[in-house]
Amino acid sequence: MxxxxxxxxxxxxxxxxxxxxxxxxxxxxxxxAVQVPEKPPVQAVSVDHSTTALLILDIEELTCNEERRPRCLETVPRIEALMRKARNAGMPVIYSLTTRGTRESILPPVTPRQIDPVVQSSVDKFFNTPLAAILDDMRIKAVIVTGTAAHGAVLHTATGAAQRGLQVILPVDALSASSLYIEQAAVWLLHTGPATSQRLILTRTADISVQ
Known part of the structure; x- marks a missing residue:
């Protein structure tokens, strides 16, 4: 047996x-068989101008145009309004470029001033750039991440910020990709990601107040 x-x-x-x-x-x-998950909630947020920085990522002629990414053009007025709100309050505004971009190729509505830092890298704007040092020197504790592409610079830079202990504020009407699916996927990855889920606030540009 x-x-x-x-x-x-x-x-x-x-x-x-x-x-x-x-x-x-x-x-x-x-x-x-994949089911679309329940959409995550957005909330109004108030930020301190002295400890928060606005990141405007890759809003360039090469990446933000009618042919390649028309939804990006639709976000530019919202990013511009948020930029003006930040500048009026004295909040730092930091820009990024793609590897092929130039300062002059940033779209006119959100053109950087001479005093605004501009970093240049691939999708992670912390990689091989002084971005971390810039934020540290400014004593920044939170970043508002805007720009394109949602699954490129936005996703990877937001993740990099969270990994460095920063609060990440993501206005969902100020990011873009070539399709709604990509935007949705990027937001969901940040909302649920192990590095970002505890440090992310989803909001909209009109719901951000600057103190």
Whole structure:
């Protein structure tokens, strides 16, 4: 009896992995079964101008145009309004460029002033740039992240900010990508991500007040 039981257990152990493998379906096989999650809440937020910085990421002719990313153009007036609100309150405004961008290629509505720092990198604007040092020198505790692309500079720079202990404020009407799906995915990743979920506030530009 003991020998029989041992043989049965051995067979179960032998075939169980194959059974599990047969039942498993990867994400591409389950693609059509994915359900859209409940949208995360947004909230009004009040920020301190002396400890908060506005980041305007990659709003350039190359990345923000009718042909490549028309939704980006729709966000520019909102980013401009937020920029003016920040400047009027004395809040620092920091810009970024793509690897091919120039200071002059930033769209006119949100053109940087001479005193505004501009960093240049790929998707993570902390990588190989002085951004972390700039924020540290300014004693910044929170950043408002705006710009394009949602799944590029916005996602990676917001994550980098959270990893450095900063509060991340994300106005959902001031980010853009080439499709709604990409914007939704980027917001969801930041809302649920292990590095960002505890440091993220979702809001809209009109709901940000600067003290």
């Amino acid at each position: 003991k020998l029989f039981t041992t043989c049965v257990m051995a067979c179960l152990l032998l075939f169980a992995p194959h059974a599990a493998t047969a039942e498993y379906r990867d994400i591409l096989q389950e693609w059509g």
